[in-house]
Amino acid sequence: MSFVQKRGLSTLIPPKVASPNAIGASPNAVRMHKVVSFYEKLPRGPAPEPQAKGLLARYQKAYFGKNASAKPLVHVIGVLIALGYAQNYYFHLRHHKNNVHH
Numbered sequence: 001m002s003f004v005q006k007r008g009l010s011t012l013i014p015p016k017v018a019s020p021n022a023i024g025a026s027p028n029a030v031r032m033h034k035v036v037s038f039y040e041k042l043p044r045g046p047a048p049e050p051q052a053k054g055l056l057a058r059y060q061k062a063y064f065g066k067n068a069s070a071k072p073l074v075h076v077i078g079v080l081i082a083l084g085y086a087q088n089y090y091f092h093l094r095h096h097k098n099n100v101h102h
Contacts, residue, residue, distance in 0.1 A: 052061040063072050 052058040059072075061067075063069055
């Protein structure tokens with residue numbers, strides 16, 4: 001019998017519903033049991049909020065994300081003013097501490 005004839009004949013024969021493998025423990029059932037037992041061990045509920053470690057992480061937790069505010073913008077402006085004054089003092093104002101001599 002040629003391959004074409006076997007192929008045509010195989011479509012008429014139903015697949016084996018009760019194969020010897022399905023009589024005992026099916027390998028698919030064992031695999032599904034492993035998957036189910038893995039997912040049963042996972043924690044349930046919302047994940048705990050991670051603790052902020054370090055100065056930058058605490059700052060981000062305080063002002064970004066859920067508690068978003070405009071304070072970081074105010075902080076940036078304050079730092080720029082402080083740096084600008086420090087530069088002015090270093091490059092210009094320190095020479096005018098004593099107005100006696102010019």
